[in-house]
Amino acid sequence: xxxxxxxxxxxxxxxxxxxxxxxxxxxxxxxxxxxxxxxxxxxxxxxxxxxxxxxxxxxxxxxxxxxxxxxxxxxxxxxxxxxxxxxxxxxxxxxxxxxxxxxxxxxxxxxxxxxxxxxxxxxxxxxxxxxxxxxxxxxxxxxxxxxxxxxxxxxxxxxxxxxxxxxxxxxxxxxxxxxxxxxxxxxxxxxxxxxxxxxxxxxxxxxxxxxxxxxxxxxxxxxxxxxxxxxxxxxxxxxxxxxxxxxxxxxxxxxxxxxxxxxxxxxxxxxxxxxxxxxxxxxxxxxxx
Amino acid sequence: xxxxxxxxxxxxxxxxxxxxxxxxxxxxxxxxxxxxxxxxxxxxxxxxxxxxxxxxxxxxxxxxxxxxxxxxxxxxxxxxxxxxxxxxxxxxxxxxxxxxxxxxxxxxxxxxxxxxxxxxxxxxxxxxxxxxxxxxxxxxxxxxxxxxxxxxxxxxxxxxxxxxxxxxxxxxxxxxxxxxxxxxxxxxxxxxxxxxxxxxxxxxxxxxxxxxxxxxxxxxxxxxxxxxxxxxxxxxxxxxxxxxxxxxxxxxxxxxxxxxxxxxxxxxxxxxxxxxxxxxxxxxxxxxxxxxxxxxxxxxxxxxxxxxxxxxxxxx
Amino acid sequence: xxxxxxxxxxxxxxxxxxxxxxxxxxxxxxxxxxxxxxxxxxxxxxxxxxxxxxxxxxxxxxxxxxxxxxxxxxxxxxxxxxxxxxxxxxxxxxxxxxxxxxxxxxxxxxxxxxxxxxxxxxxxxxxxxxxxxxxxxxxxxxxxxxxxxxxxxxxxxxxxxxxxxxxxxxxxxxxxxxxxxxxxxxxxxxxxxxxxxxxxxxxxxxxxxxxxxxxxxxxxxxxxxxxxxxxxxxxxxxxxxx
Numbered sequence: 146x147x148x149x150x151x152x153x154x155x156x157x158x159x160x161x162x163x164x165x166x167x168x169x170x171x172x173x174x175x176x177x178x179x180x181x182x183x184x185x186x187x188x189x190x191x192x193x194x195x196x197x198x199x200x201x202x203x204x205x206x207x208x209x210x211x212x213x214x215x216x217x218x219x220x221x222x223x224x225x226x227x228x229x230x231x232x233x234x235x236x237x238x239x240x241x242x243x244x245x246x247x248x249x250x251x252x253x254x255x256x257x258x259x260x261x262x263x264x265x266x267x268x269x270x271x272x273x274x275x276x277x278x279x280x281x282x283x284x285x286x287x288x289x290x291x292x293x294x295x296x297x298x299x300x301x302x303x304x305x306x307x308x309x310x311x312x313x314x315x316x317x318x319x320x321x322x323x324x325x326x327x328x329x330x331x332x333x334x335x336x337x338x339x340x341x342x343x344x345x346x347x348x349x350x351x352x353x354x355x356x357x358x359x360x361x362x363x364x365x366x367x368x369x370x371x372x373x374x375x376x377x378x379x380x381x382x383x384x385x386x387x388x389x390x391x392x393x394x395x396x397x398x399x400x401x402x403x404x405x406x407x408x409x410x411x412x413x414x415x416x417x418x419x420x421x422x423x424x425x426x427x428x429x430x431x432x433x434x
Numbered sequence: 435x436x437x438x439x440x441x442x443x444x445x446x447x448x449x450x451x452x453x454x455x456x457x458x459x460x461x462x463x464x465x466x467x468x469x470x471x472x473x474x475x476x477x478x479x480x481x482x483x484x485x486x487x488x489x490x491x492x493x494x495x496x497x498x499x500x501x502x503x504x505x506x507x508x509x510x511x512x513x514x515x516x517x518x519x520x521x522x523x524x525x526x527x528x529x530x531x532x533x534x535x536x537x538x539x540x541x542x543x544x545x546x547x548x549x550x551x552x553x554x555x556x557x558x559x560x561x562x563x564x565x566x567x568x569x570x571x572x573x574x575x576x577x578x579x580x581x582x583x584x585x586x587x588x589x590x591x592x593x594x595x596x597x598x599x600x601x602x603x604x605x606x607x608x609x610x611x612x613x614x615x616x617x618x619x620x621x622x623x624x625x626x627x628x629x630x631x632x633x634x635x636x637x638x639x640x641x642x643x644x645x646x647x648x649x650x651x652x653x654x655x656x657x658x659x660x661x662x663x664x665x666x667x668x669x670x671x672x673x674x675x676x677x678x679x680x681x682x683x684x685x686x687x688x689x690x691x692x693x694x695x696x697x698x699x700x701x702x703x704x705x706x707x708x709x710x711x712x713x714x715x716x717x718x719x720x721x722x723x724x725x726x727x728x729x730x731x732x733x734x735x736x737x738x739x740x741x742x743x744x745x746x747x748x749x750x
Numbered sequence: 751x752x753x754x755x756x757x758x759x760x761x762x763x764x765x766x767x768x769x770x771x772x773x774x775x776x777x778x779x780x781x782x783x784x785x786x787x788x789x790x791x792x793x794x795x796x797x798x799x800x801x802x803x804x805x806x807x808x809x810x811x812x813x814x815x816x817x818x819x820x821x822x823x824x825x826x827x828x829x830x831x832x833x834x835x836x837x838x839x840x841x842x843x844x845x846x847x848x849x850x851x852x853x854x855x856x857x858x859x860x861x862x863x864x865x866x867x868x869x870x871x872x873x874x875x876x877x878x879x880x881x882x883x884x885x886x887x888x889x890x891x892x893x894x895x896x897x898x899x900x901x902x903x904x905x906x907x908x909x910x911x912x913x914x915x916x917x918x919x920x921x922x923x924x925x926x927x928x929x930x931x932x933x934x935x936x937x938x939x940x941x942x943x944x945x946x947x948x949x950x951x952x953x954x955x956x957x958x959x960x961x962x963x964x965x966x967x968x969x970x971x972x973x974x975x976x977x978x979x980x981x982x983x984x985x986x987x988x989x990x991x992x
Contacts (some may be wrong), residue, residue, distance in 0.1 A: 182548075186494075230731055247726060250725040253725075254723060256721040258719070261715055304588070368673070410560065411560060416558065417556050417557055424542060428542055502926070613859070618853070621842050621853045624843050628842065628905075629853070632825075633829050
């Protein structure tokens with residue numbers, strides 16, 4: 146591959162990677178910090194994407210739709226966690242298996258409901274920034290990727306600042322490390338975790354909107370994003386927000402290079418392959434706690 | 435106390451029944467549907483060896499199933515290999531896959547193994563899509579040979595074969611369950627660190643379960659190309675296999691070999707009916723809803739409910 | 751002078767940036783009764799985990815009965831004769847009491863060579879030592895805290911250990927229950943089992959130990975007979991403050 150082609154692939158990869166980071170931050174919180182086997186996270190992303198599509202039918206810009214749906218998803222997250230905690234986290238022996246099977250079932254149901262509601266065909270949205278590109282030097286950068294890049298940065302950095310800057314945010318990081326200590330300080334660990342899970346689910350609204358901005362979606366997309374989101378969350382080091390950004394970019398660049406050199410049919414395997422590699426070599430990830 | 439005599443008798447009776455059915459039932463569709471149900475018995479039993487006994491959840495059963503199917507296709511295309519060789523090779527390939535995934539991830543927490551199975555499923559599907567020799571995305575046709583004298587059609591032969599495989603799978607599962615291996619797996623499922631501290635070689639046992647589980651899934655898939663006379667990636671790697679392999683044992687009951695059988699027979703039959711009368715999406719939705727419902731409300735499955743009602747303490 | 755059974759040499763363990771153990775060295779003689787004390791977070795459980803193989807140490811070596819077990823998997827160390835109880839009991843909840851005991855019997859003591867009925871008999875015999883024989887077929891979930899700890903101890907005994915490590919086995923027990931446990935443990939020692947006891951309950955440590963080690967912040971702060979340890983200024987400072 147020529148140097149120029151490689152350079153283009155890397156730039157595209159960085160943009161793509163920030164997008165991957167945005168769709169993975171929710172998982173970094175839910176799975177990385179809270180240890181919830183949230184295998185339905187990508188399904189919620191796709192749900193958010195279809196939410197943006199549906200609101201787009203009323204003329205709403207997808208980003209606006211994402212923002213509007215965030216509180217809805219947040220509340221849903223609160224409810225899901227409450228239920229999950231009551232049913233699985235407190236029980237005995239095979240709660241782990243059942244919790245995992247539960248989220249798998251939920252992801253599955255979401256996918257089928259989307260098929261029944263919207264059909265299996267791809268759906269997309271329209272916006273002023275979709276379909277155009279701008280020229281930066283010799284490169285042509287798709288505007289929608291730049292928009293996704295920008296929103297992704299805001300989302301990841303915003304969440305990172307929230308977790309380290311606010312009291313609730315720090316409580317969330319604390320509960321990940323030592324529940325008992327947090328309880329002794331007067332905060333209810335379950336409420337803190339519930340709030341965190343709400344935030345994690347809330348991100349799926351906006352991140353889902355990014356999903357449909359970047360490319361058309363179809364109900365089965367969730368399965369592909371299991372690989373991408375878990376790859377980023379694990380490579381980051383569970384629970385690290387800065388790590389999520391770095392890991393996302395690494396994945397984005399890797400996928401971009403494979404796309405350019407081997408073609409689109411091999412791209413889905415990159416995330417999974419990278420994930421397996423990380424699990425085999427350094428499961429604690431880059432910034433692991 | 436594990437008594438084998440009634441069990442062996444039951445197995446022989448089941449096989450004899452299968453042969454008799456193949457001889458006397460005239461409705462061909464019965465064998466098409468029956469094959470699918472028997473196939474699910476093997477798949478569900480295979481899943482349960484690792485999922486139910488050891489507690490490690492495989493989300494990618496479709497990959498192991500399809501690996502078996504595609505190994506069979508490769509052998510047919512390349513060597514015109516007989517069915518038994520196909521089955522043996524499928525067991526080897528899928529067993530190795532199970533071992534490899536296990537070796538990579540069974541040292542880590544359970545969820546990483548589960549995600550790795552999804553990874554394997556996607557990677558396998560991608561590889562097969564790009565492998566022209568076995569048909570790639572377009573698929574490949576497979577000719578059914580002439581049925582031997584005893585059978586009216588080749589499908590009936592496959593039906594009886596799958597009945598035999600189902601019996602063998604259940605025998606293996608029961609043996610594992612009632613032996614020291616099963617107790618070690620149960621200890622691992624209950625508390626892995628404690629099991630290790632009292633001398634259970636947890637990694638070795640988990641690897642064994644993963645390999646056995648994978649091999650059985652491959653065996654379930656090996657006759658599939660002949661059964662369909664055709665194979666293509668989308669149906670071979672269908673998510674339905676992954677969900678069914680998981681839902682059937684959980685709904686039937688994961689503690690014992692009987693659970694997957696119950697789940698497979700019940701759900702497999704229901705699936706056949708719903709797919710034909712309603713739609714395949716609805717079928718899959720019902721499966722998902724039932725799975726979630728049982729996981730929440732009846733974690734021990736139908737078997738557990740039955741035992742509770744019958745007042746037994748759970749003897750084997 | 752009996753021979754050395756366990757030799758811990760310069761063992762360290764880090765978790766990320768946190769140093770849990772820093773070059774800890776100790777030896778345990780065959781048949782000895784060793785007590786280990788120290789405040790919470792001093793590294794006691796980490797030390798046990800390294801000795802038993804639940805954790806792999808970052809540096810140093812561990813020898814047991816002449817064999818280097820530093821990199822050996824935990825289940826192999828169990829087969830060599832190291833058994834432990836957990837700070838919070840970890841029973842096999844889906845099994846009965848007898849089945850809990852059967853697991854180590856099958857995997858360590860007899861390497862699966864015994865007929866199944868004999869395993870059951872032997873499991874009951876071990877449960878009888880703890881006074882749990884009548885509940886051998888009861889589900890584990892129904893046990894009280896005390897009985898869970900006794901089950902934990904019974905399961906460790908089923909390993910037929912040469913070295914038994916007890917991690918706060920008395921925690922949460924009433925004084926009467928503590929004495930009950932102590933009788934059982936001292937009896938085991940008389941039968942020749944080398945025992946290391948980690949405890950906070952000083953009465954138990956004093957009555958049990960021949961020698962006591964005090965750990966603090968990952969290092970050994972003091973070592974001596976129970977009488978010496980109680981007089982030790984560092985130990986007093988750690989437990990009572992200046």
